[in-house]
Amino acid sequence: MKLTDYLVSEDMKVLDVMKVIDHNAKGIAFLCEGERLLAAVTDGDIRRYILKSGSLNAPIREIANYNPHYITEADTGDATLYMKKHSITALPVINKDKKIITIHFLYHKKSARNVNLNVPVVIMAGGKGTRLYPYTQILPKPLIPIGDK
Numbered sequence: 023m024k025l026t027d028y029l030v031s032e033d034m035k036v037l038d039v040m041k042v043i044d045h046n047a048k049g050i051a052f053l054c055e056g057e058r059l060l061a062a063v064t065d066g067d068i069r070r071y072i073l074k075s076g077s078l079n080a081p082i083r084e085i086a087n088y089n090p091h092y093i094t095e096a097d098t099g100d101a102t103l104y105m106k107k108h109s110i111t112a113l114p115v116i117n118k119d120k121k122i123i124t125i126h127f128l129y130h131k132k133s134a135r136n137v138n139l140n141v142p143v144v145i146m147a148g149g150k151g152t153r154l155y156p157y158t159q160i161l162p163k164p165l166i167p168i169g170d171k
Contacts, residue, residue: 028112028125029054030082032061037078040068048127050112053086057121059114062090092116093126101126144168 027046030039032053042051043065053061063086071085072078092114093101105113111128152158157166 025057025122025124028052029057029122030063031055032081032083032086034082035079036068036071036076036082036085039063039082040065040078043068048112051082052090052114052122052125053082054122059090059092059116059120059122061086061088062114063087090114094118095123098126102128 023046027042028048028051030042030051030053032055034042039051043049043063049065051063052059053063061083063082067085067087076085091104091108091110093104093116095115095117097104098115101113101115105111105126105128113126113128114122115124115126117123150158154163154166
C-alpha cells in the first residue's frame with residue numbers, strides 16, 4: 023500500500039472516506055492538507071456517528087479527531103511501544119512541517135497470497151478410527167506415525 027491510500031481531505035464525504043478505509047483495510051484514514059496531518063478518523067468513529075443518525079453525505083471533518091496521535095522522525099524507534107501504551111494500531115510519523123513521512127502499524131500482516139508450499143498433509147478427521155485398528159486402540163489418530171514420521 024502507498025501512503026496516499028491512507029490520506030483524505032477534510033471536505034470528503036463520510037461515505038467516500040468509508041471506501042478509502044475499506045480499501046486500505048487498516049481501519050483508519052488521516053485527514054491532511056496536502057500531506058500535512060490535521061486529524062484522524064477510524065472506522066469506529068464512523069460507526070458511532072452513523073448510529074447517532076449521522077449523514078453519510080456530511081463532510082468527514084464533522085467526526086474526525088483533530089488531536090491525533092503521532093510521532094516525529096526522531097522517535098520512530100519507540101513506535102511499537104507508543105502504540106501499545108495508547109492502545110492504537112496505526113501511528114503516523116511526521117517531519118518538522120507536520121507532513122506525514124510514513125505510517126507505522128502495530129500488526130504488519132500482509133495480505134494473503136496463494137503460494138504453493140509443497141508440504142505434504144494428511145487429514146485424519148471424523149469417525150472412530152476402526153479402519154486403523156489396532157493402532158487406534160493405543161494412539162489417537164493424529165498421533166499415529168506415518169512412514170518414518
